[in-house]
Each structure stands twice: as structure tokens, then as C-alpha cells.
Amino acid sequence: MTRLSDSQLVVLTAACERPDRSVYPITARLKGIAAGNVLKSLLAKGLISEVRAKRDDTIWRHDEKQGRLTLQATPAAFAALGIDESDEPAAVEAETPQTESRAKRARTAKAARVNNDKPARIREGTKQAMLIDLLKRPTGATITEIVEATSWQPHTVRGAIAGALKKKLGLAVTSEKLEGRGRVYRI
Structure with missing residues (x-):
């Protein structure tokens, strides 16, 4: 299993939740050259790849042969995060417009299970x-x-x-x- 830093996890998770699997916009709060270093390391690990940028996409770099390039999550990114790639974020968002992201719903569901599994206990003498x-x-x-x-x-x-x-x-x-x-x- 690939070891990822917190910044790498944030960038990859956000990309895997988007319908087009785009890395941009980067949601992690990275200053200066740190964002570039995180993206370079993800490229080296094969978790993101360069793809041709569409007209309104944020550009990662410009190549003389391929033109404008942006970054996109690869199937390896889904495997590294333990996410089923067959999930269709576009379909989920279309069915439930203006709702929470899948990750937020999962955290909320997990918190509800945790709270229901163990009733809060008050220790005596505290x-x-x-x-x-x-x-x-x-x-x-x-x-x-x-x-x-x-x-x-x-x-x-x-x-x-x-x-x-x-x-x-x-x-x-x-x-x-x-x-x-x-x-x-x-x-």
C-alpha cells in the first residue's frame, strides 16, 4: 500500500470525488512551492497523470507537442485510497443536488454508528x-x-x-x- 502524506491524501480525495477526476482546484492549504512538490510526488507514484486540458481547466504545464496539460486522478489513486472506482460521483450528485459530498456523508454515517454503538457513560467521581x-x-x-x-x-x-x-x-x-x-x- 502506498504511504501518503496528509496533503497528498487531501489532494487525491478531492480529485477522486470530482466527476472529471480533476486535481484542480487544490483544496489543501499549501503555500508556495509545496503544492508543486505534492503534485510532483503524486505524479511520480502514478496516482495522478497529465491529460490534455480543456478550455476552462487549470493548466499544470504547457508542452510543445501535447499543448496545455492538467492533472487527473488515475485508477491507482482509487486503489490507494480504498475507494471503489465504479462509484459515479456525477450520478450521485445528479440524484441529490446541493447535498453533502460523499466523504462528508460517510463521516456523518460513521459518527452516527459510533454514537449509537456506545452510549455515553458518565464516570463517577469526575x-x-x-x-x-x-x-x-x-x-x-x-x-x-x-x-x-x-x-x-x-x-x-x-x-x-x-x-x-x-x-x-x-x-x-x-x-x-x-x-x-x-x-x-x-x-
């Missing part, structure tokens, strides 16, 4: 468990109270509520502003 206990009280808890109990910074408390509790654990955290006490959070 600061997260302490935070949940504070929020489950009938009186709830303010950011200041949680900071004092956990020794966290206020921004860490807000992040834990929004990220770990709401998104990761799926808990319904509510907040209301009480006179004399400030904003109170509850589960």
Missing part, C-alpha cells in the same frame, strides 16, 4: 459527574457556583455544558435568568 450533579439540583447552579466547585474557568464550564453535556451526552440543559442570582442552569 468533575463532569460533579457538574451534572450540580445541574440536577432543584435550584440548579450558576456559572460562579460551578467554577467554585470544579476549579474550572468560566469559559470551560460553558464549553462543558454546550459540548459534553448537550452535544455528547444529549442532556437537555436549560437556563433562566433569576433576579438576585443571575443565570441558572438546570438539567
